[in-house]
Amino acid sequence: MATQVDLILHNAQYVVVVDVQASVLRNVSIAVKDEKIFGIVPIDQENQWQSSKVIDCSHHLVMPGLINTHTHTPMTLLRGVAEDVDLQGFLEKVWAEEARIMDEKGTYIGAKLGALEALLGGTTCTLDMYLHPHMAHKGAVEVGLRHLIGPVFFDFAGPDGLEWDKRIEHLRNWPKVIKEIGGAYAPLVAQPHSTYTVSPEHLAEVAKVAKEIGAIFNTHISENQAENEDVIKRHGKTPTKVLQDAQALDNAVFAHAVKLTDDDRNIIKENKVSLSHCPGSNLKLASGAFEWVKAKEKGINVSLGTDGCSSSNDLDMWNVMRSAANLARLITEDAAAIPVAEVVRAATYGGALALGMQDRIGTVEVGKDADLIVLDLDQPHLVPVGDPHGLLVYAAGRSDVVHVLVAGDPVIVDRISTKVDMNQVISEARIHSAK
Numbered sequence: 395m396a397t398q399v400d401l402i403l404h405n406a407q408y409v410v411v412v413d414v415q416a417s418v419l420r421n422v423s424i425a426v427k428d429e430k431i432f433g434i435v436p437i438d439q440e441n442q443w444q445s446s447k448v449i450d451c452s453h454h455l456v457m458p459g460l461i462n463t464h465t466h467t468p469m470t471l472l473r474g475v476a477e478d479v480d481l482q483g484f485l486e487k488v489w490a491e492e493a494r495i496m497d498e499k500g501t502y503i504g505a506k507l508g509a510l511e512a513l514l515g516g517t518t519c520t521l522d523m524y525l526h527p528h529m530a531h532k533g534a535v536e537v538g539l540r541h542l543i544g545p546v547f548f549d550f551a552g553p554d555g556l557e558w559d560k561r562i563e564h565l566r567n568w569p570k571v572i573k574e575i576g577g578a579y580a581p582l583v584a585q586p587h588s589t590y591t592v593s594p595e596h597l598a599e600v601a602k603v604a605k606e607i608g609a610i611f612n613t614h615i616s617e618n619q620a621e622n623e624d625v626i627k628r629h630g631k632t633p634t635k636v637l638q639d640a641q642a643l644d645n646a647v648f649a650h651a652v653k654l655t656d657d658d659r660n661i662i663k664e665n666k667v668s669l670s671h672c673p674g675s676n677l678k679l680a681s682g683a684f685e686w687v688k689a690k691e692k693g694i695n696v697s698l699g700t701d702g703c704s705s706s707n708d709l710d711m712w713n714v715m716r717s718a719a720n721l722a723r724l725i726t727e728d729a730a731a732i733p734v735a736e737v738v739r740a741a742t743y744g745g746a747l748a749l750g751m752q753d754r755i756g757t758v759e760v761g762k763d764a765d766l767i768v769l770d771l772d773q774p775h776l777v778p779v780g781d782p783h784g785l786l787v788y789a790a791g792r793s794d795v796v797h798v799l800v801a802g803d804p805v806i807v808d809r810i811s812t813k814v815d816m817n818q819v820i821s822e823a824r825i826h827s828a829k
């Protein structure tokens with residue numbers, strides 16, 4: 395008798411597995427049961443399963459959902475507020491706008507808009523960072539995104555007006571908040587903004603509490619030269635050294651890392667810190683070029699991020715993959731600097747590894763959570779397929795993603811959300827950003 399499963403992805407033309415061998419399967423069916431990938435079999439063995447939900451994938455490519463390891467999702471509402479300025483000019487403009495519209499309600503509305511944008515573009519999991527994190531989490535989870543976020547820290551009160559002790563209290567209470575909101579499993583996160591907005595003593599305090607509750611430690615480092623110079627002037631050492639001395643390298647994910655010294659890279663490698671490379675934002679703000687090849691030579695785990703919509707204007711991980719691949723090739727003048735399969739792996743498995751979720755997501759393998767995306771190959775720009783990894787990095791884009799599963803739940807079907815009224819999310823965002 396056939397085994398009852400929750401859903402079958404029938405006859406996938408291609409499956410990009412993202413395992414170490416960079417396998418690509420042809421004409422297989424995938425069964426999903428109890429949130430997980432239950433089986434992957436050749437099409438003629440599919441009759442061992444039965445399900446009332448069958449999605450035809452015979453002209454499609456199935457792959458793991460993309461994992462965005464650095465963004466500020468609610469900042470979708472601040473899209474386009476700071477053009478033609480560098481990081482410091484950007485921060486000035488953005489902080490003023492945040493004070494105007496990014497209260498709890500704005501954060502919630504922006505998170506819903508951003509989560510919808512992310513999912514429609516094939517991103518299934520996001521490491522987010524924003525003020526009012528409980529509201530950002532609530533919004534993102536309602537739309538169906540696997541969403542990691544935690545309390546954010548500045549030495550000063552910040553646009554949310556919270557004093558330091560309140561922020562620490564918020565972090566201690568965070569496991570409870572995450573549990574109450576629900577949604578797909580997501581680890582805890584503690585998020586001091588940077589080494590230029592949080593003192594070494596405060597960084598050490600956050601790292602200590604993060605360890606106590608088992609949270610990822612996530613911050614921005616060495617985004618551009620001016621930041622490095624500012625931190626060196628204040629503390630006599632680079633941001634990475636400041637974090638090392640604050641004992642803030644355990645279970646850590648650092649965003650940007652554009653201006654690293656060899657010494658910084660050694661510290662990052664030795665402490666198994668993951669980096670989130672955000673080429674879209676680094677290029678736009680003229681921050682510099684992240685040296686992916688140097689990180690790779692050291693054996694550092696590199697994942698990819700979009701950064702927020704006021705510094706890179708969208709949450710498009712396809713654009714990020716392409717920019718990252720091209721940037722690595724350009725600065726090394728080596729067309730094989732980072733091969734296409736490694737770029738796809740950084741956008742999926744690399745993200746999972748950064749978040750400590752490599753046993754759960756990031757590849758299409760039996761037993762993993764079913765965070766899967768399905769691309770429609772019946773598009774002129776996707777014919778012929780050629781090298782499937784090359785297709786994904788250099789030809790595919792967000793609008794090719796037709797179905798999205800998060801923990802086995804089909805949250806996007808035929809490019810429509812099954813969780814929220816998309817027109818309502820868009821209209822609420824429009825109204826709030828114009829207020």
Ligand SMILES: [Zn+2]
Binds near residue numbers: 464465614649701
């Ligand atoms: Zn950022």
